[in-house]
Amino acid sequence: MAAAQGRLSDGAGGMDDAKEGDGHASRTPQAPLPFRAAVDALKAARLRPQVEIEQVPPPQRLAPFAYALEATVVDGDQDLADGRLVLLHNPAGHDAWHGTFRLVTLVRAELEPEMAADPLLPDVCWSWLTGALQARGLGYGEPSGTVTRASSHYFGGLSARPAASQIEIRASWTPREQLGGAPDTAAHLASWCDLLAQVAGLPPAGPGDASVVTLPQRRDPHSR
Numbered sequence: 407m408a409a410a411q412g413r414l415s416d417g418a419g420g421m422d423d424a425k426e427g428d429g430h431a432s433r434t435p436q437a438p439l440p441f442r443a444a445v446d447a448l449k450a451a452r453l454r455p456q457v458e459i460e461q462v463p464p465p466q467r468l469a470p471f472a473y474a475l476e477a478t479v480v481d482g483d484q485d486l487a488d489g490r491l492v493l494l495h496n497p498a499g500h501d502a503w504h505g506t507f508r509l510v511t512l513v514r515a516e517l518e519p520e521m522a523a524d525p526l527l528p529d530v531c532w533s534w535l536t537g538a539l540q541a542r543g544l545g546y547g548e549p550s551g552t553v554t555r556a557s558s559h560y561f562g563g564l565s566a567r568p569a570a571s572q573i574e575i576r577a578s579w580t581p582r583e584q585l586g587g588a589p590d591t592a593a594h595l596a597s598w599c600d601l602l603a604q605v606a607g608l609p610p611a612g613p614g615d616a617s618v619v620t621l622p623q624r625r626d627p628h629s630r
Contacts, residue, residue: 414415420428420537424498426450437471439587441588445473446589447591447592448595453595453596454603456480457478457479457480457547457602458479459477459478460477460497462490468510469495470496471494472494473493474492475492477491477602478575481604486515487602487603488515489511489598492509492511493508493509493578494507494508494509496524497507502548505582505594507597509579511551511575511576513601513602513605513611515606516570516571517571517572517573518567518571519571528554531553531573531575534604535549536549537553538621541569542597544590544597546582546594547581547582548578549577552575553575555572556574557570565617573605
């Protein structure tokens with residue numbers, strides 16, 4: 407599975423330098439019931455078959471309790487996009503979150519060069535994130551993040567490689583809590599996978615989503 411690289415920001419400011427740990431926060435028996443319920447819902451979520459997902463060690467020091475997942479969008483033997491989703495929980499709350507839970511994500515995919523040159527691309531990609539949440543009727547607050555596009559050009563011994571362009575979405579939001587104090591993390595995970603599939607250029611999963619615009623598949627996606 408292709409792992410999403412780089413640091414995650416939780417949108418709270420001053421927390422970008424947290425290092426990954428051994429996952430202790432998600433395994434501690436002292437985890438409060440709302441966090442355990444939120445994690446159980448993530449584990450039980452049913453996702454579209456093109457999304458391969460696994461648990462990974464969560465970042466440390468972002469919150470007292472954390473749980474992390476990595477996902478890859480797969481089409482045959484090709485990896486089209488990858489990402490990471492981290493669930494944070496602070497029972498005491500966090501001023502910047504305006505809640506006790508926070509979801510943090512990193513999503514990446516390669517692009518056709520002409521698509522990468524579109525000046526509206528960052529706005530469109532951000533609208534895909536918020537649209538994926540809204541399409542499932544999810545309540546959320548305090549969204550923040552960045553959309554970055556980058557181009558790589560190869561020289562010398564690598565000059566035979568074609569230029570490559572990549573889009574990267576880093577974002578975080580506060581999922582609204584339900585009765586019992588836990589958010590509907592399964593639905594938030596499903597909406598995140600919708601975003602992954604859309605960035606990867608896959609067709610919409612549901613018949614009612616035919617109008618959704620997706621990125622074209624890259625010319626030479628990574629083979630598995």
